[in-house]
Amino acid sequence: MIGSPARPLGAASTKESSVTASSFSRARPPRRAGARWFTFFTLAWLGIWTVQLTPLQLLIPLQLDTPDDASGWVTGIVSSGLVLAAGGLAGVIAGPLAGGFSDRTRGSTGRRRPWAIAGSVLAALSLVAIAFATGPWSVGAAWVGVSVGVAVASAAFTALIADQLADQRGAASAAVASAQAVGIVVGVGVIVLLGLGVVTGYLALAGFVLATGVAAALALPDPPAPAASALAREPRTLAERLSAFHDRDFGWLLWGRLTVNVGNALGTGLLLFFLLYGLRRDPGGAEDDLLLLIVVYTVFVVIASIGAGRLSDRSGHRIRLTVGSALVQGAASLLIAALPSFETTLVAAALLGVGYGAYMSVGLALATDLLPSAEDSARDLGLVNVSAALGQLIGPLLGAGLVALVGGFWLLFVAGGMLSIVGGLMTLAIGARRASAR
Numbered sequence: 001m002i003g004s005p006a007r008p009l010g011a012a013s014t015k016e017s018s019v020t021a022s023s024f025s026r027a028r029p030p031r032r033a034g035a036r037w038f039t040f041f042t043l044a045w046l047g048i049w050t051v052q053l054t055p056l057q058l059l060i061p062l063q064l065d066t067p068d069d070a071s072g073w074v075t076g077i078v079s080s081g082l083v084l085a086a087g088g089l090a091g092v093i094a095g096p097l098a099g100g101f102s103d104r105t106r107g108s109t110g111r112r113r114p115w116a117i118a119g120s121v122l123a124a125l126s127l128v129a130i131a132f133a134t135g136p137w138s139v140g141a142a143w144v145g146v147s148v149g150v151a152v153a154s155a156a157f158t159a160l161i162a163d164q165l166a167d168q169r170g171a172a173s174a175a176v177a178s179a180q181a182v183g184i185v186v187g188v189g190v191i192v193l194l195g196l197g198v199v200t201g202y203l204a205l206a207g208f209v210l211a212t213g214v215a216a217a218l219a220l221p222d223p224p225a226p227a228a229s230a231l232a233r234e235p236r237t238l239a240e241r242l243s244a245f246h247d248r249d250f251g252w253l254l255w256g257r258l259t260v261n262v263g264n265a266l267g268t269g270l271l272l273f274f275l276l277y278g279l280r281r282d283p284g285g286a287e288d289d290l291l292l293l294i295v296v297y298t299v300f301v302v303i304a305s306i307g308a309g310r311l312s313d314r315s316g317h318r319i320r321l322t323v324g325s326a327l328v329q330g331a332a333s334l335l336i337a338a339l340p341s342f343e344t345t346l347v348a349a350a351l352l353g354v355g356y357g358a359y360m361s362v363g364l365a366l367a368t369d370l371l372p373s374a375e376d377s378a379r380d381l382g383l384v385n386v387s388a389a390l391g392q393l394i395g396p397l398l399g400a401g402l403v404a405l406v407g408g409f410w411l412l413f414v415a416g417g418m419l420s421i422v423g424g425l426m427t428l429a430i431g432a433r434r435a436s437a438r
Contacts (some may be wrong), residue, residue: 032168038175040219044116044157045179046186047212051123051205052150052389053180054187055130055143056084056396058290061272063139063198077273081400083140084269087147088390095151095389099382102156110222112163116156120213123149124206131202151389153213155382160220162368162381167313173364174309177357181301185294192291250370250380252429257363258387259423260326264356265395266416267333267348268297270403278409279342289342293349300353308358309365318366319427322359326424329355333417337410355420360388363427370430 064079102115126145133139161172191201271293275286308325312318332351335344367384395416402411 032165037164037220038172040216041157041160041172042175042179043212044153044216044220045176046183047120047209047216048150048154048157049180049183050187051127051146051209053184054191054205055127055146055202056269057184057294058188058191058272058287059198059201060084060139060143061270063133064136077270077396077400077403079136081397083136083143085394085397086140087143088394090144091147091151091389092386094148095155095382095386096379097382098152099155099159100379102159103379106224110224112156112159113217113220113222116153116217117214119149119151119153119156120209120217121149122152123213124210125149127202127206127209131199131206147389149209151382151386154385154389155379157216158364158381158385160222161364162371163223164221169368170309170311170313170318170361170365171306172309173368174305174361176364177305177309177360178302180360181298181305181353181357185291185298188291188294192287249430250367250372252426253363253367253370254383254387256322256326256423256426257367257384258391259419259426260329260359260363261388261391261423262395262398263326263333263391263416263418263420263423264329264352265391266399266402266412266419267329267336267352269396270399270409270412271345273403274345274409274412275342278340279345281342293345296346297349297353300350301357304354304357305361309361312362312365318362318369319430321362322366322427323424325355325358325362326420326427327355329359330417330420330424331355333413333420337413337417340410340413359424366427366430 060083061080064083098115098119102111105111105114107114123146126142126149129145130139130142133142158176161169165172187201187205190196190204196204272286272290275281275289281289304325308321312321329352332348332355335348335351364384367381371380398415399412402415403409405411
């Protein structure tokens with residue numbers, strides 16, 4: 001369990017101070033990370049996000065697009081949604097399992113390092129496989145491998161926040177969110193600007209995640225498990241081992257995070273198809289437009305994630321920042337639904353970046369504060385990761401169904417906006433219940 005804050009949160013509201021006050025009695029890690037730690041930590045996440053989001057946004061839609069199919073372009077959207085959903089389901093299973101195993105890994109190589117390397121290698125090999133896959137079934141099978149590898153590496157790297165940081169968790173969470181935005185620009189930008197094909201693009205991603213994942217895993221410190229802990233020596237009951245699944249506050253956070261990420265995926269995951277068939281852009285121009293939207297989105301994600309993450313470290317107002325950012329994201333999707341034009345979409349991309357960047361950085365920091373058990377930190381943070389990843393991967397499946405239902409994209413963006421708002425409001429249940437229990 002996570003220890004109480006290293007310093008009082010003076011200005012925090014009653015709700016938010018009660019969340020922090022309920023953080024746990026075990027002393028928090030004394031480490032204060034420097035520039036080298038943050039550089040390699042960010043590099044690891046840059047590789048993870050690049051190989052997860054570039055296929056989602058560009059390569060898989062291109063690979064499965066069916067403009068000349070008898071059923072029309074909707075067939076390609078449905079195939080893409082099914083493939084991405086299969087990967088999301090695999091990641092949901094793999095992430096917490098790998099995190100749980102890493103919590104109990106002992107040896108000279110460390111607890112997290114072997115799993116970070118193994119996940120990076122598996123993702124790279126699966127990207128090579130998907131490069132030469134044809135048809136939805138083979139593409140789906142290879143994408144499952146990519147998703148499992150990403151989930152395993154993500155669980156290991158995320159655990160380092162709880163393992164090694166005390167009052168820099170918002171800053172580290174901001175690095176994760178910033179890397180997500182920059183990663184998709186790196187992936188899509190390199191492929192579009194260099195004119196790489198689908199096969200070459202996948203192979204480039206495979207080399208990138210292998211290099212960044214292994215380098216970061218070897219460079220970042222990985223201290224041994226706290227063997228002197230009383231909990232580490234004493235056998236625990238099944239209820240204690242399943243504490244994350246019984247903790248209502250942690251559950252609200254997971255469900256809210258999943259819902260907000262589904263909303264974000266509905267707003268961003270089918271943008272290429274929206275440009276092609278919603279705004280009727282020509283294929284070459286659509287790829288350039290997609291890159292411009294991603295750049296705008298990225299700039300605001302980076303600014304918002306860093307600013308909000310550090311602000312949450314200083315003020316302790318994690319709950320209100322989490323809720324407010326989700327509301328901004330929801331408003332952006334509703335804007336596209338109301339005024340569907342490329343210019344409006346550019347404005348919405350900026351608002352989506354502000355909302356999602358702040359939500360992901362502050363929400364992850366809040367998750368580390370709410371961890372039910374220090375002995376299962378990697379497993380529980382694996383659940384946090386997959387709640388986000390699952391939302392990003394099943395969102396296109398839901399979106400494909402909504403597009404097919406109405407033959408257009410307006411319902412896609414309305415649903416994305418409403419889910420973002422509902423997911424953000426779920427966070428209020430954490431502070432409300434804790435405050436009323438005091």
